[in-house]
Amino acid sequence: MLFAGIIMEENTYSVEVLGFSQTERAVLTSIFSLSARRSPKFVRHEQISKFPDMYLVDTASEQAIASFKERNAAHHAPAVLIGDNDYNIAGPILKRPMQWAKLFKAFDTVVAPPSAEPLAKSPHPAPIASLRQDEQAIPPPADRMIRDAECVLVVDDNRTVREFMKIKLAPFGFNVDYAESGEQAVELSQGKHYTCVFLDVIMPGINGYEVCKIIKSRKSARKTSVVMLTSKDTPFDKIRGMMAGCDAYLTKPVDEEKLLETIVKFLPQKVVRWG
DSSP: OEETTEEOOTTEEEEEEEOOOHHHHHHHHHHHHHHTTSSSEEEEOOOTTSOOSEEEEETTOHHHHHHHHHHTTTTOOOEEEESSOOTTOOSOEEOSSOOHHHHHHHHHHHHSOTTSOOOOOOSSOOOOSSOOOOOOOOOOOGGGSOTTOOEEEEEOSOHHHHHHHHHHHGGGTOEEEEESSHHHHHHHHHHSOOSEEEEESSOSSSOHHHHHHHHHTSGGGTTOEEEEEESOOOHHHHHHHHHHTOOEEEESSOOHHHHHHHHHHHSOOOOOOOO
């Protein structure tokens, strides 16, 4: 299916955005770009002459509400609402500020019921009243994985952290390896190029700072981004990280919103960009 100059794949849904400030639309640009990595995918609807699969509505804008009711009078597509008042419109409603993870779950909700495989795409996906309760992300099948996926290395001696990162990275189709120690990380990075390394600071044996120095010292890894995972976030710790060559910090427990921002920043992919 051809849509807005690109090929619309199975389980790809168009979303018409109604309302929102310039700042929020900039956030939505990144969200749609990130969505291009996962399945189901959600792309911004641009064809005025055709109906979208769903709407994203700013309930703080009377014009957006009026536009939605007019556009949807005979179409009956589901909506995701952002704001405080649902105006008797069926569908998930999210409070401000917009959060990436919650918005993805809201989008998923209107195309697939909780605890089920994504439904086959229909012209008018039925809205579902409640958000998913489970935190487990369903990895996309191999045929939906992103081609030439970036390679990512997660290094942490804590199994809980590794499992968290596995769950959160799985939907985006990255080629992810895991290491439990600095020594394992050094060995893996010698034989494979990683676009990004998520690296715990405190580990038995070689600590994260030393691993970062080793990785960054290699010419072949100059374009590798190193993101430190740490429970310490003092100015001194950040200075140590900068001296070791790290590119960013994520404080543990890792916040999902911050993780998604990091993916956008350090794991670039040729995705559709919207103005």
